[in-house]
Amino acid sequence: MRASFVFSEVLTGLRRNITMTIAMIITTAISLALLGGGLLVVRMIDKTQALYQDKVEVSIYLTDDVSSTDKECQNDPCKGLRSKLEGDPAVDSITFENRDQAFERFKQIFEAQPELVKLARPEALPASFRVKLVDPERPEVVTQAYQGQAGIDTITDQSEFLDRFFNALNGVRNMTFAVALFMAIAALLLISNTVQLSAFTRRTEVGIMRLVGATRWYTQLPFLLEAMVTGLIGALVAILGLVGLKVVFLDDVLADPINAGVVRSVDGLDILLVSPWLLLVALGISAVTGYVTLRLYVRT
Numbered sequence: 001m002r003a004s005f006v007f008s009e010v011l012t013g014l015r016r017n018i019t020m021t022i023a024m025i026i027t028t029a030i031s032l033a034l035l036g037g038g039l040l041v042v043r044m045i046d047k048t049q050a051l052y053q054d055k056v057e058v059s060i061y062l063t064d065d066v067s068s069t070d071k072e073c074q075n076d077p078c079k080g081l082r083s084k085l086e087g088d089p090a091v092d093s094i095t096f097e098n099r100d101q102a103f104e105r106f107k108q109i110f111e112a113q114p115e116l117v118k119l120a121r122p123e124a125l126p127a128s129f130r131v132k133l134v135d136p137e138r139p140e141v142v143t144q145a146y147q148g149q150a151g152i153d154t155i156t157d158q159s160e161f162l163d164r165f166f167n168a169l170n171g172v173r174n175m176t177f178a179v180a181l182f183m184a185i186a187a188l189l190l191i192s193n194t195v196q197l198s199a200f201t202r203r204t205e206v207g208i209m210r211l212v213g214a215t216r217w218y219t220q221l222p223f224l225l226e227a228m229v230t231g232l233i234g235a236l237v238a239i240l241g242l243v244g245l246k247v248v249f250l251d252d253v254l255a256d257p258i259n260a261g262v263v264r265s266v267d268g269l270d271i272l273l274v275s276p277w278l279l280l281v282a283l284g285i286s287a288v289t290g291y292v293t294l295r296l297y298v299r300t
Contacts, residue, residue, distance in 0.1 A: 027183065028235070035278065036271075037180075040242065059129070061156070066127065072098070090133060224287065
């Protein structure tokens with residue numbers, strides 16, 4: 001009977017303060033959705049980094065005279081440079097690409113932009129060595145050792161571009177977490193106000209219960225459960241929002257880079273792994289905020 005009474009009081013409180021309840025659910029859902037979005041961005045970054053980890057290369061572009069006269073890399077300085085790279089312990093493998101091969105790869109990469117392909121000429125693309133490193137995290141071992149040698153025009157390190165790319169993703173993640181923090185503060189204040197309002201509207205019933213011997217914990221439990229129920233509903237709404245975001249936005253807007261292998265997608269398993277954390281955060285914040293509010297501001 002006691003459990004039935006407590007749950008009936010919870011339902012009564014939720015119905016009585018329906019506008020505050022809806023506002024609290026929406027605020028909690030937005031803050032948790034932003035938190036979940038930040039966690040999904042973290043998972044996307046981790047998976048994308050794993051995708052590129054073994055593909056990071058150093059490109060050594062040869063001078064124009066070497067590119068035009070030695071298409072098979074059979075003469076010095078190209079031949080000597082290849083031998084030196086093959087004997088370098090920091091180098092895992094090398095691939096020589098002449099101008100014609102570079103032009104074919106260029107056409108494959110930009111086949112969706114035929115106007116750009118028409119404007120390009122093989123003479124504009126230098127021959128190069130694509131160097132795969134034993135330790136992809138230390139490209140400077142090669143870039144510093146070969147910079148300025150005969151036959152070399154420029155050396156580019158793909159990890160520099162990847163660092164800028166991941167820094168941009170990290171910026172999006174940090175911004176999402178920052179907005180989530182502000183929304184969480186708003187949710188905390190709203191939970192606290194709702195608990196106070198609910199306790200105030202039922203102060204007469206609570207006073208009678210205390211007079212007949214009900215414990216403080218027993219009279220406060222319905223208010224605490226109200227906060228936890230609204231937090232739980234907000235978390236469920238946030239999870240549904242993340243699913244909708246994946247279906248409507250990620251699978252559509254990011255379809256081309258995902259299919260091209262530029263970034264890794266967020267799948268259902270990622271949302272499934274993030275969801276328990278959102279539920280725990282919602283229940284924890286609601287319970288702690290409700291309890292602290294009752295202890296500090298509500299004398300029942």
